Amino acid sequence: VELADSVSMAMLLVLETLAPTERAVFVLREVFDLGYDDIARAVDKTPAAVRQIAHRARTRVAARRPHATVSAAEAERALDAFQRAVETGDLQGLLDVLSPDVVLLTDGGGLVRAALAPITGAEAVAAVLRGVTDARLRPAQVNGRLALLVRREGETEVDSVMAVRVAEGLVAGLYVVRNPEKLSRLEREVAVSRGA
Structure with missing residues (x-):
């Protein structure tokens, strides 16, 4: 453990x-x-x-380090509220669901655009996420953790995966993988699991 x-x-x-x-x-x-x-x-x-x-x-x-465990229902409620706020561009909704000291990390692998340093704080993270207006988000489990698969409008391939950490009913951490090399492995795994 x-x-x-x-x-x-x-x-x-x-x-x-x-x-x-x-x-x-x-x-x-x-x-x-x-x-x-x-x-x-x-x-x-x-x-x-x-x-x-x-x-x-x-x-x-x-x-x-997070000390308390979060129930699955609490995590799903936070994820649903987060997804709605991002998809609709609802700034207040984002601020309501983000922890004040939320941390956003991005991984572009040097191949696609990504932040070079952690983005911290609800307002800074909300400002970045408000730019995700042309995307569809779908809840998923990635590596046994809550995540959102992000697809750009009109695209079939996954643009990024947002792993979400929930603490005390709020989104406390986001790890966004945009690295195409890592995403291609994810696409292959999703295709295999669908076919199985």
Whole structure:
């Protein structure tokens, strides 16, 4: 369970809020269990500085890691409200369903347009999502998590997949995959599961 949680979308969102050096130190220490001396050489810092960075990163991760589980019904209600608000361009509806400290990550794989840094805060995320006016969203389960498949109007191929994390009845995290290489694998998996 701890391993599954460590690679969940929620954890990815938390890791993205760390500075690059903090993220590297955290992963090398907490996931790979490397010693401070080895990490110090890898990130070109002193072992004392690495200990401080590791402590700071652990504190930030612990503070942002989701603690409560959300019922399936609560998650579906939040997803439905989010989907309606995005599809209709309802700014107030988006603000009502987004957590104040929501984080939006995008992955274009360097092949399609995507934000280069995390977008944080309900107003900033709502502003980005209001630009998604020519899309159809369909609820789905991706990697066992709530998601929305996004297709542009008139298109049959998936434009992006929005993995959604719900906390306390609000959308707290969004991970949008637009990378065509990853989406082509998804399309093949969906085709196989439909044929089975």
